[in-house]
Amino acid sequence: EPEVTQTPSHQVTQMGQEVILRCVPISNHLYFYWYRQILGQKVEFLVSFYNNEISEKSEIFDDQFSVERPDGSNFTLKIRSTKLEDSAMYFCASSEVGTDQETQYFGPGTRLLVL
Amino acid sequence: SQQGEEDPQALSIQEGENATMNCSYKTSINNLQWYRQNSGRGLVHLILIRSNEREKHSGRLRVTLDTSKKSSSLLITASRAADTASYFCAAGPDSWGKFQFGAGTQVVVTP
Numbered sequence: 001e002p003e004v005t006q007t008p009s010h011q012v013t014q015m016g017q018e019v020i021l022r023c024v025p026i027s028n029h030l031y032f033y034w035y036r037q038i039l040g041q042k043v044e045f046l047v048s049f050y051n052n053e054i055s056e057k058s059e060i061f062d063d064q065f066s067v068e069r070p071d072g073s074n075f076t077l078k079i080r081s082t083k084l085e086d087s088a089m090y091f092c093a094s095s096e097v098g099t100d101q102e103t104q105y106f107g108p109g110t111r112l113l114v115l
Numbered sequence: 116s117q118q119g120e121e122d123p124q125a126l127s128i129q130e131g132e133n134a135t136m137n138c139s140y141k142t143s144i145n146n147l148q149w150y151r152q153n154s155g156r157g158l159v160h161l162i163l164i165r166s167n168e169r170e171k172h173s174g175r176l177r178v179t180l181d182t183s184k185k186s187s188s189l190l191i192t193a194s195r196a197a198d199t200a201s202y203f204c205a206a207g208p209d210s211w212g213k214f215q216f217g218a219g220t221q222v223v224v225t226p
Contacts, residue, residue, distance in 0.1 A: 006157075033213070043158070043203060043216035056213060091158060103148065104214065108157035 002026045006092050006106035010018045012113045013082055021110045023078045023092030033104060034067065035094040036060070043091065077082065082114045121217040129225055136220040138204035139184075147180055147187050148214065150203045155183040158203070160191075177193055194224045 005024045013019050019106040025032050048055040049067050066078045075094075079086055089111050093104040123137045128134050138147065146165045150158040164171045164180045164187065171178045177190040191198055201221045205214035 042218040043205075045213045048195070048213055058207075089155075094212075103160055103163055104208075105160065106150070106158040111155070 002105075004092055004094055004105050005109035006090075006110050008110060010113075011109045012115065015084055016081050019050055019079050019082055019111070019112060021079075021090050021092075021105055021109075023075045023077070023094075024098075025075055025092065025094030026105055027073070027098070029096050029105070030040075031055075031069075031092035031095045032069070032096065033095075034077045035091045035093065035106075036088040037091065038085075038088045044111050046090075056066065082112075086112050087112055087114045121202070121220045123220055125206075125221045125223070126217065127225065128194055129224045130196055132194055132224075134194050134198070134222050134224070136189050136222070138187045138189070138206070138217055140187075140204075140206040140215070141185065144182075144206045145208060146204045147178075149176075149178060149187075149189050150205060150216075152201045152203065152219070154200075161202075181200055194222075195225060196224050196226045198222060199224045 001012055007022045032049040035043050036046055037043045045058050047057040047061045047067055052069060064080045068076050089109045091109045092107040095104045121136055122194055134141040144166055146163050148160040148163045149160050153157050162173045162176055162178050164178045166182055169180060175192045180187045201219040203216050203219045205216045
């Protein structure tokens with residue numbers, strides 16, 4: 001069964017460093033999402049992406065964050081200058097179309113620890 | 116306001132018992148989905164119930180939706196130790212496909 005994959009599974013970085021989290025969505029999916037989950041808290045929406053541009057972003061997704069689809073398969077989340085509070089599990093998701101009835105398929109997540 | 120708030124926050128049961136958890140949401144939705152998350156792992160989609168459905172079954176899972184009360188319940192019957200996980204509801208999506216997740220119910224099933 002097709003699945004969303006994410007790399008790395010874990011990343012430790014120093015505060016102020018840039019990190020890039022990578023995702024490979026399901027191949028025929030057109031909508032892509034990033035969510036994050038701070039330890040012990042709920043999953044929070046960060047950004048949705050369609051047709052090579054951001055569709056919607058939350059207030060969390062400030063100028064330190066950016067997303068890109070650099071090629072036909074990868075979807076990346078970049079945090080330019082990490083802060084301690086960026087430590088979280090980051091989930092990528094994709095859906096076949098962005099209609100109301102579609103299921104989003106989530107990747108296994110990247111656990112980011114900022115020291 | 117928050118979409119997808121679950122209760123209870125934690126649930127501890129014996130194997131073979133049923134586990135019931137609830138989710139409430141604030142605004143209109145098109146569907147509500149339940150996910151499972153094992154500790155430190157990703158989200159696994161369990162079941163989707165559409166706004167025009169009242170009940171749905173999938174194996175040992177039973178989901179109900181009451182749009183008048185803006186609430187949903189997930190019932191796991193005959194629980195197993197392997198059902199130990201956190202369960203999240205996600206309400207939505209909005210026009211851009213975004214879901215709002217609740218804080219989750221942590222279920223522990225003891226053998």
